[in-house]
């Protein structure tokens with residue numbers, strides 16, 4: 001069922017806000033816990049549609065999952081070598097791209113096992129050849145619809161390590177190869193073109209997997225087992241970015257964001273917003289605190305006038321899920337905002353270049369698409385408003401909500417329910433700050 005929700009121009013956002021648990025780290029925590037022989041407690045695991053798909057997937061592989069009243073998830077893993085009784089299954093990843101791309105890394109290393117991964121309509125148009133190719137090179141057999149799309153069948157094998165240069169800047173592909181590398185004989189080296197989120201590397205460190213990073217090259221060796229007993233998930237900087245953008249745009253706002261992950265590979269949006277003159281006070285460059293191997297901290301955000309900026313390709317992976325918000329800030333800023341080198345946005349839960357350009361233009365923005373991004377021009381005045389279709393994409397739904405609060409006439413978001421994929425309490429928490 002598709003829900004339409006109106007977001008009218010509203011008064012300032014004020015107060016203290018704690019973002020939901022990080023989605024990327026929750027997926028990895030569940031997968032690594034399932035690959036561990038001993039039980040692992042995951043504290044602050046994200047409760048959302050995507051991360052439920054990951055718990056379902058590891059249960060289908062034989063892991064036990066228990067939720068305790070304190071919000072912790074206890075995972076009784078099956079070890080690195082998943083039991084083959086669980087083979088032959090069809091695994092439904094729902095809308096979860098991270099699960100679709102990381103899980104095959106583990107499955108590929110199970111000789112004799114065969115699994116087919118499928119998901120919703122959106123996942124079926126997102127390519128898996130990017131993970132199929134390195135897994136084939138490592139010795140697994142894989143099959144995808146038209147060689148490219150889910151359903152995606154993985155036949156496990158005794159893998160051999162490879163040297164792999166990532167053809168696309170993708171933390172998901174890097175992670176898939178590193179996970180397969182933990183099961184492959186010899187060394188597996190992945191080289192990225194520019195830095196992307198490093199949560200998998202940090203999770204490997206927690207699980208005592210020996211690996212070496214040399215600049216953009218990461219080399220991992222085969223391991224017998226993971227050693228993990230407890231993971232604590234920090235707040236999600238991508239989810240928080242929607243609230244922060246609202247605080248930047250709605251006049252008179254002042255919001256303190258607590259316990260948010262400040263891993264540098266995830267905070268590109270905040271640095272771009274600062275460059276646009278947004279007032280964000282916090283330890284963005286060098287967070288002083290860590291929570292279980294991930295930098296965390298506080299950000300103090302206030303509204304104010306913005307100016308345009310240029311986002312260069314190497315910044316894109318560091319802000320990939322927030323670039324639609326850069327477009328929204330750009331529409332309210334004085335001058336031109338350009339995003340380049342972001343063609344990956346076309347392959348997200350929806351084509352986010354088309355979605356943001358059509359969506360914001362319908363609200364009154366002067367914005368145009370380019371093959372690898374967009375250009376938006378503003379004169380510092382707010383958008384008019386109108387209707388925006390989330391196109392089944394959680395981040396487009398949340399973008400529409402923020403656009404509504406900052407507009408002069410309000411925005412009707414068609415398909416607001418999509419937000420539950422990553423942030424079920426988004427609307428509630430946004431309105432609570434008003």
Ligand code: S3P
Pocket residue numbers: 023024025098169170171172173175197320321344
């Ligand atoms: C993610 C990586 C990014 C991001 C996605 C989550 C991850 O995708 O867009 O929401 O958890 O590794 P790509 O690595 O494909 O860019």
